[in-house]
Amino acid sequence: MGEFSSRALGRVTVYSIQGCPHCVQAKATLGRLEVPVCDVDLGRHPELRAAVKELTGRSSVPQIFFNNVHVGGNDDLQKLAPEELQRLVSLVKEEPLPADAPPVPEKSQSEEAAGETDGAAELSLLLREMILKLFSEHLSADGKSVDYKGMSSNPAFERYSELAIQLQRVELLSLSREEKLAFFINTYNALVIHGFLRLGPPTNMWSRYRFFNYVSYLIGGEVFTLQDIENGVLRGNKKGLAQFRRPFSNTDPRLQVALPNAEPLIHFALNCGAKGCPPIKTYSPQDIDSQLRIAAEAFLENDDGCTVDSVKKEVRLSQIFKWYKADFGGTDENLLKWVLEHMGDSPKKTSLQGVMSAGKTKVTFLPYDWSSNGTH
Template sequence: MNILAILALTLGLTTHCITSPTDATFAAPVSNAKPISHEIWNGLLKKYVDNTGMVNYTALKANDAKTLDKYLELVSANAPAADWKEDEKLAYWLNAYNAYTVKQILDMYPTASIIKNQLQLIAKNGPFNKKYFSIGDKEMSLNNIEQDVVRKEFKEPRIHFALVCAAISCPKLRNEAYLPAKLDAQLADQAKDFLNNPKKNAIAKDKVSVSKIFDWYKDDFGKSDENVVKFINKYSSAKADDGAKVSYMKYNWDLNDQKTAQ
């Protein structure tokens, strides 16, 4: 998630180009499965993720890597069916993205970041573009989930506060699974938490300095700085004027690791 600004700087592409679907012909996998339980993932999050969203990767890798694999086997074998409710589908994809991201970190851990250099962000075998897991009969990447399924199908801007790419500047990894019955409340809480974190967004009456997420995905927040401010005011305790000047913070790709946060 959230690799797009660096791609633009590296390649000189427009934000519109690099936030487009990675594969225009991609169709989300489907099955005849019933909605799955996210209990295993929920237990791992409660055990290894603190209230600030930092992850104890050391303990997770040592003690429960196979438990994560068990959950991912469940995800892989049970793609959403056409008759699932929208909240069931979205909760599935949000949990899948975050769990497969954690899996990738465990496979390379110890590491200081999900990326070793900026070239990995555009590489076909980089962490966001490589197809390292299968759902149903489709080999997929993290960008397939984010760009080709979640953004395309759900038109829900708050997903940008729920998809976590294992970086410090990401929204926090929630220490519970996303569940259909309370998904709307969870997404609202994630948006409030992110926008009221002064390390990630600074909101004042006449100016706001906000996460690059709002720049990279501006199309999802109303296509203009003015509409970004309107969205921010829905969830931020501090309110900005409609004409407030908007700037965007630098993105920190350091790993969301409890060990390095100490």
């Protein structure tokens, strides 16, 4: 493989992020093609995100280029006809990299940016980065499953667990809205994986309910479960699924930490399970709102998030929009307006505009895949 790579004149460029199963799968496929592959981690190089969006019109990862030919994501790569794939491989081997080739990093700016965050944001970022690195080391070669058992016996997991203890020293009341968003999103996502490692992924509705109401961290001297973080802090102390009351009572000291209103964009940042992983998996306070918009855009770009049937005048949305309808305006009409406003320019957006302007749009919800990604 080495001699093929060294003789090739061009390159394949893959924009990916750590811990994204679709990126792992794409890179495994590309690795068998005997061409040089340049992997650009957008988590490490956020300065390239805008350029990639400009080039591809997409917010999801991976994005794959053969020289300057954009193939698309992992699904697009896997669906290529053998002769088309062969043509692209020949292009990379025989044609030098053109002047308009997709950009690669000169020097990471993310390390410098990390220094600007305060202690709490820095700690949550570090925890999330550590657990994602662990996660990606234990992803199967096809990117479809995670070896949680192997992950929990990795010495790096012990270091992670020791670091998580420092969360109890965080001063939550001094955090700004942006710092709170970044801190609690990162902490929630890390805690989900930590919970999987300690208890195993939940297998049915009851064990899921227990998992989200039981798995917790001690943060700033108070206990926060996953349910408390999502519904108490990030949704402005609203009742969650199957909850009879708000997470925090009026006398609960954690109520002071809760955001004043529900932030609908958090639903596309919490956890990792959407088909096309959004290109930001760790959030920083600096431009948190635009990072969250990118995550929502990437989610809606994929058919697991939203599909539009112009003939039937039907829009099918992820169950997330059904469960948290109140956060998106409470009615089907407001829901569709919200979706339209948060979509990137694409044929899907044009179809949605057409369906909505024709009036009487039918809204239905897609089935939700709860199956665990653990290896048995």
